[in-house]
Amino acid sequence: MSAVQGASLQTGRVHSGEWSAVAFSLAYFFCVLTAYYVIRPVRDQLSAAVGSTQLPWFYAATFLATLALTPVFSALVSRYPRRVVVPLVYGFFIACLLAFVPLFSAHGVLSPRALGTVFFVWISVFNLFVVSVFWSFMTDIWSEGQARRLFPLIAVAGTLGSLAGPALTRLLVGVIGVAPLLMVSASLLGLALVFVALLGRWSRIHGTRRFEASHESAIGGGMLDGLKQVFANPFMRSMAILLLLGDWIGTVNYGLVVDYSKATFVDAVARTRFAADLDLMTNMIALAAQLLLTPWLLARRGAATVIGVWSVVTVSILALVALVADPHAPLTRLFPGYGALVAMLPQGMAAMLLPMPAVAMALVISRGLAYGMVGPARESLFSSAARTLRYKGKNAVDTAAWRFGDVAVATAMVGLRGVGVGVAGLAGISAAVAAGAGLIGWNVARWVQRGGASETRETSKA
Numbered sequence: 001m002s003a004v005q006g007a008s009l010q011t012g013r014v015h016s017g018e019w020s021a022v023a024f025s026l027a028y029f030f031c032v033l034t035a036y037y038v039i040r041p042v043r044d045q046l047s048a049a050v051g052s053t054q055l056p057w058f059y060a061a062t063f064l065a066t067l068a069l070t071p072v073f074s075a076l077v078s079r080y081p082r083r084v085v086v087p088l089v090y091g092f093f094i095a096c097l098l099a100f101v102p103l104f105s106a107h108g109v110l111s112p113r114a115l116g117t118v119f120f121v122w123i124s125v126f127n128l129f130v131v132s133v134f135w136s137f138m139t140d141i142w143s144e145g146q147a148r149r150l151f152p153l154i155a156v157a158g159t160l161g162s163l164a165g166p167a168l169t170r171l172l173v174g175v176i177g178v179a180p181l182l183m184v185s186a187s188l189l190g191l192a193l194v195f196v197a198l199l200g201r202w203s204r205i206h207g208t209r210r211f212e213a214s215h216e217s218a219i220g221g222g223m224l225d226g227l228k229q230v231f232a233n234p235f236m237r238s239m240a241i242l243l244l245l246g247d248w249i250g251t252v253n254y255g256l257v258v259d260y261s262k263a264t265f266v267d268a269v270a271r272t273r274f275a276a277d278l279d280l281m282t283n284m285i286a287l288a289a290q291l292l293l294t295p296w297l298l299a300r301r302g303a304a305t306v307i308g309v310w311s312v313v314t315v316s317i318l319a320l321v322a323l324v325a326d327p328h329a330p331l332t333r334l335f336p337g338y339g340a341l342v343a344m345l346p347q348g349m350a351a352m353l354l355p356m357p358a359v360a361m362a363l364v365i366s367r368g369l370a371y372g373m374v375g376p377a378r379e380s381l382f383s384s385a386a387r388t389l390r391y392k393g394k395n396a397v398d399t400a401a402w403r404f405g406d407v408a409v410a411t412a413m414v415g416l417r418g419v420g421v422g423v424a425g426l427a428g429i430s431a432a433v434a435a436g437a438g439l440i441g442w443n444v445a446r447w448v449q450r451g452g453a454s455e456t457r458e459t460s461k462a
Helices: 003-011 019-050 052-079 082-104 112-141 144-176 179-206 225-232 234-264 268-292 294-300 303-323 336-342 347-353 358-382 387-418 423-461
Strands: none
Touching: 019 112, 019 144, 019 179, 019 268, 052 082, 052 112, 052 225, 052 387, 082 112, 082 179, 112 144, 112 179, 112 358, 112 387, 144 179, 144 268, 144 294, 144 358, 225 234, 225 387, 234 268, 234 358, 234 387, 234 423, 268 294, 268 358, 294 303, 294 358, 303 358, 303 423, 358 423, 387 423
């Protein structure tokens, strides 16, 4: 790395000429994440209503839907340029949101259980594709050096959206009901399309990648390229493994909290409020990491250190769950000093934190740091990859591979429960997985920083 590049990374600031594009990127991601989090609590209260034993069926249906859509997306980017594909994807999900509105009426054509199952699958697919497309677009706009400086900042906008979404839901659901929330989400996605157009225009005129021969052109290739790259390309294969290990941690933690919610809360309103509280706390942790820790670590030490720090903290909190006497008991009962510490916080935040059990705090902390630390670090690594990998391979990892992991982990969790593995055992296994994920992430990031990106490009052309 040259001295100029090093100084550029160390500042961690927006440079002259980047301000408008950074503002558009921030607004774009804010709209996308707000749109998702407005309707996410509806999905989560459905999960809590049936318990973790039904999650494998939900995830299996989601995986099949994602597997069917991934080649379609790959075919689109093979044939059409970026300025067509990105609006087309968001337009499709806007149309779906509007189509769901009459189904949520009192006289909808689907039964509540059938509608809930369909909506769970759809919103899971929706989240994966709209976020994956956003980051693919970002890695197509910004260079590797810019990504290390700017992605932590851009991720902050997504976290703010993930705070605004559940807050809007809590504020509006009692006033306008569930169905109109879908229209709110659709409107936010429509606004995101405005920023897509503005970013595309800026990229064509000012973007650092505008001199690349492939800039904004159709990528070419076949509809199954993305799935093939996951197995054939060493970089994509490593990124898929890293994602699957992270998926184990997230899915097991989610399943444990789903069971806690089912056993603790007796109605849908209470479960929805609890899910919204978890989202708010998770995203506050993510925001703190993105503002105070990740920009400094990523710009100065690189993605390897960011992933390593996440791994150490995640292993520690999961080990705590494995070792405490009752992981479902409020932490105030397990650690008397915890209550005195929480009481010093603002009243609303203290009210959310005081009754939280160890299993819920493990989910909040591990997921919050995954969003606030691993997310920006991981996306910065993709900016060094070839364009076909940034759109096709990355989308396959972020969608089909992720949902395959959900099915596999949820099924394994049910199996482990069936042979007598309890909360402590599952948390202990997850702690070991977090250690392995940290080691793999460290090695992949160091490989990219040593110049592995050139190898990645050559492999993608082979």
